[in-house]
Structure formats: structure tokens, C-alpha cells
Amino acid sequence: MDPIQTQFHKWLEEKEVHLTEYQISQFEIYYKVLVEWNEKMNLTGITEREQVYIKHFYDSLSVSFFIDMKGKRNIADIGSGAGFPSIPLKIAFPHLEVTIVDSLNKRIQFLNHLTSELKLAGVKCIHGRAEDIARQKEHRDLYDMVTARAVARLAVLNEFCLPFTKVHGNFIAMKGSEVGEELEEAAFSLKELKGKYIHTHRLDLPDQETSKRHLIVIEKTAATQAKYPRKAGTPLKTPLVR
Template identity: 30%
Template sequence: METVLKYFADFTPKQLDQFQALGPLYREWNEKINVISRKDIDALYEKHVLHSLAIAAVADLPGGLQVLDLGTGGGFPGIPLAIFFPEVQFHLVDSIGKKIKVVEGVAEALNLQNVTTAHSRAEEIRNRKFDLVVSRAVAPLKDLWSWSKPLIRKGASEDRPAGLICLKGGDLAQEISESGCRPKMVNIYKLFPEEFFQEKYVVAVR
């Protein structure tokens, strides 16, 4: 948790309690359903929580925004973002049912009123539009954008983030070229100068 507090200082007592509860909760769930690798569970706050919050460091999400976390896995980046932005609505989906079970258990234990979940693939989501899609290393940018585009509400104003924001790593030149997108990229290492974040980026497509 110290790693997170190094970069974010102004949490409410409730947020602080929720963030601190993540460690024990994920440990407990991971013993039942393995969603985080054994070596990563010890570095949960750096490799999962702080990594997720890189999105919060580059995008201010106004209250009332509807955000889809596509392929949320064990709840990242959606759960940390939902704690960080309590006025924003998050819908966390994953095609693997046992992962969604963990997400539901964590959200319920934290009493996160702004989180809904679905055991679903992106292409199965019907009759719903979102302001923003977030995702972490789920698929190539080309695929992420083609899944996200039909789900994004049209006519976003300049002051509201809209489109796709994903967390990616490595050399992305070819992936970006194949996607046909012109994303804005932020080097996470410049936000959080920890060794783990070298060659990791926040990639935003409007």
C-alpha cells in the first residue's frame, strides 16, 4: 500500500480503508480461485493497483461517466478506478466466469455501489453505450478498438474523456500501425518511476 501512497495522497478515510482491504481480499480469493499469479500477489499494490491507477493519473473522470472495463480479469483496472472515482459508474466484464465471481466478491466486500459486472464478451453487450472503455493488456489495439467502438456513446464533449484508454507494455509501434489509430501515449515510468513500469504505457484513443 505504501507504493500507492507514495504517488496519491488525498484519499478519503473510506477510500483508504477500501484500498487497504484489497490486499487481504485478493489473497483470500486467490486461495480459492487463482486469478493473480503467486509471485504477483505479493506485489499486488504495485503491479495491479498502482498500474490501474495510471489511468487516474492521466484522465480525470467526471461524476456520472459510464465506464466499461473490458476483459477485467480479477478486476483490474476497474476495481481500483471504482474506488478512486466513486461518482463514476463502472461495468466490469470478462468472458471467464470464475474471474467475474472474484470481482463480484471483492466489490461486495468493499461495498462498491458504483460497480456492476457481467460474464460476457464485448461483442455480446447489447443495448448499452458507454462514455469510456478501459482495458489492461487484453488484446492487440486493433481488436480492442474494433470491440470498443460500437459500445462508445457518440457526441462526447471535449471536457469529458471518451473513447478507449488501455494499459499496454513493450514496443507498440507495429501494434499501433496495424490498428489504424492515432493514440495519445503516456509513459507510466514518468508518472511512477518504479522499475516495473519501464516500457509500460497508458494508450488513449478518442
């Protein structure tokens, strides 16, 4: 391992996330494929190697600092973009069955290529709007954990993500800035979509003076009402707020 990989490994060991040399090598392949494809399409504004390891890989794995991943079997990642946080979580916890939903087919093509290069089994990459896919029987009220990273405001994310989440499963909203206002705004959508706010975990990314992260944990308390999610585009235009 070179110095960047060694430091990455050390930071994760401190959080009791233990990676093998093979898993470390998978993250390096991930980095190289990400940078290569980023020249052809806009996947990320962060391409400097050390910053990718911190702001994408470590940040994605921070979910596992607070959630017992051994207790999760299947996860869905909504609006995954370049595969964050689900692909880093899959690398670190190979037992996970991962479903990724993204509305841009080019990103799905990238993710299919990436999972092939990483030799990952048990990853499905689905092209479509979350509002449409969540109405399909094979995805509704199904997943132990659903994630969304920097996709939209929480009131919108609840409608995107809670229909995928199984009863007593978790929706994890990964946020950067302070989230108090978003939580207040999202209270009505949580009630409507059978979500219960559990906790907000806060952390600072290593070696970053200003990179604060917030992970909002929500529990699904009952099956999603048939009227949700509303048709594609509606949650963004008219969020469930009062």
C-alpha cells in the first residue's frame, strides 16, 4: 500500500472497518475507473486522488460507523450518481445485495462497467425515476436500508426513498450542512410516508477543516400508502410540506 492507501486503511481501522489488501486494491480500481470516465461525462468535481479517498470513499463508508452493516442484507441507493455510498459499502461488506437507481442512463452504463471491473456480484443498476421504480412490486417496501447522498432536500428524499424501505428498515439521508431546518420542513412528509426520525449522526471527515457531515437515520414504521410516491417530477416540484 502507498501512503494514501495506508492512511485510508488506518482511518477505517480506527472505526472498526477492516479491509483486506484485495479490498484496498478494489478502491484503487474504483478511483482509476472514476477518473477515466469523468473525462467523458460529469461524474464528480473531485478527482485529486487523496480527496477522492476522503470525500467519496471514506465519506460513503461512514454509514457503517453508525449502522450495523452485518445486520443488513439488501440495500437500495437512490440517485447514486457515481456509486456513492453503495459501491464503497459493497466493497467493504461483500455480503450486501445492492440495488442502484439512477435516472441518467449514462451513469448506469458507468456503474455497470465499474461493477464489472471490480468483479462485484449482487449489484443491480436500474435506469429510471425513483418515483416509477418504487411502484414496482419487486422494489416496494423491500429493502433493509435505503441511502441517498446529497440528492435533494429531506422532504423530497422521504418520498423518493421511504417507499423502497421495508417496515422497520432504515432510510439514511447523507447530508453536508446543518440539517435542523430540513428536519422541521420534513415533519409532514415523515408522517405521511410512515417514517420515524431516529437520530442525526455528525462527523468530520479526516484531515478536513470544513467538511462536516450529517447522517439522518429514519425508521420505516408501516407500509407505504398506495398514493405514494406521486408521479415522477411531482415530489421535487411540490414537496410534502406544511
